Amino acid sequence: MSVSERVAYERGEQLGESVGYKVRLEGVRGRDTRLLFCTTGILLRRLLVDRNLRGVTHVIVDEIHERGMNEDFLLIILKELLSRRPELKLVLMSATLDAELFSSYFGGAGVIHIPGFTYPVRSHFLEDILEMTRYRMTPYNQIDDYGQERMWKMNKQIPKKRKSQIAFVVEDALRAADFKEFSPETQESLSCWNPDCIGFNLIEFLLCDICENEGPGGILVFMTGWDDISALKEKLQIHPIFGNPDRVMLLACHGSMASFEQRLIFEEPASGVRKIILATNIAETSITINDVAFVIDCGKAKETSYDALNNTPCLLPSWISKVSAQQVFLVC
Structure with missing residues (x-):
């Protein structure tokens, strides 16, 4: 549109x-x-x-x-x-x-490379953020608060004695990586990182840090789906900064929303008001939000997969590809 x-x-x-x-x-x-x-x-x-x-x-x-x-x-x-x-x-x-x-x-179709102008983008990964902000992750401050109605979703994130396959992969990757340049506190935080969590508390902390210490500009937060967007939005709305419409313009963007609601993300906020957009990878497409200066990406997106046991397609969150991550940089 x-x-x-x-x-x-x-x-x-x-x-x-x-x-x-x-x-x-x-x-x-x-x-x-x-x-x-x-x-x-x-x-x-x-x-x-x-x-x-x-x-x-x-x-x-x-x-x-x-x-x-x-x-x-x-x-x-x-x-x-x-x-x-x-x-x-x-x-x-x-x-x-x-x-x-x-x-x-397509049988040797012609390829045309069209050069374009891109703004310089500084990318910070999880270990960089932990080192810069001194934020400390524990096994329990990573559990995302979905409210009492979705306690089952929160219980799935509680660390269990029997680890999932992705947890073993993460542990192997962390052991193979070289984090000697980072502080012991950062290395300890990485050792207890839970890949099953989105990280609502960390996202809230980063949003506060940007609002208080960085210059003007909108913030785009990539989430996996409507449950995550609505739960995080409810969490932020009770915060003294993000719940204040005189300081923050908090918006959501999802494919199921009405078109007039989606168009709100393009509106320019009043002077002194920070725009924060919670969106799925719908914001990764051809749209341009002119005033976005900061992007927080959880690294996951919902993709359609096939459940062979139940013979049905299902929409589950999975890790985004490296190409998708590069595409996010072009949104900035």
């Missing part, structure tokens, strides 16, 4: 004239619309009705690095479509994709 609005604005016309958009259950387009922004699901639905995409001359697929079932299936269908419609122009775009891999899949 935001991209179509921007393109229409730069063309000097109203949205719905030559530029429109279509998402699930909502869309703006007219008789003269020639450029339609849509989701992957909308395009697949169109292909279901019209396998040859009659009337379409160009298909541009952006953020192609986001590998998923719908995205991979779409590429298979488009490759078959090109054999039937060789005049159709297909453009695959991403700032972080392995271009040669996609080029070989």
Whole structure:
């Protein structure tokens, strides 16, 4: 929606004239619309009705690095479509994709590298943050507070005698890493880090540190899903700083929210007010939030996986890829 609005604005016309958009259950387009922004699901639905995409001359697929079932299936269908419609122009775009891999899949398609301007970004990892802020992690201050209604979700994070497979992997990685340049306190915190937790307390601490010690600019916090966003938002709203609308503009951004609620993240706050956005990786896409100067990424996102035992797809949080992490830098 935001991209179509921007393109229409730069063309000097109203949205719905030559530029429109279509998402699930909502869309703006007219008789003269020639450029339609849509989701992957909308395009697949169109292909279901019209396998040859009659009337379409160009298909541009952006953020192609986001590998998923719908995205991979779409590429298979488009490759078959090109054999039937060789005049159709297909453009695959991403700032972080392995271009040669996609080029070989489409029979040696041409690759165009377009240089762009990126702002310098300083990245700090968990060990850097612990060293800089002197924050100390313990096995119990990492447990995320989801409230009494979701006690089961909190109980899953309590350290158990029998460790999970990911915990063993983390321990091996920590042992293999060289943390000699960090203080003993930081090394001790890392040794008790719980990979099953998001880290609400650490995020709250970092937000306080930024608000009190850093210059102006919005803060974007990447979370895994609506449960995490709503729980953290409730936690922050009772804080004396984040619960004060004269100091902080606290917003959420999730795909299930109404479009007018999602658009609030683009509004500029009043002078002296810090904007904080709690979002899923929906904020990693083509949208641009102009005043964001700080990004906190929990390193996890919900991805669709297949449960072979129950024969059903499920949406579970998993660690993001290195490419996705690089894409986050481009949001800053």
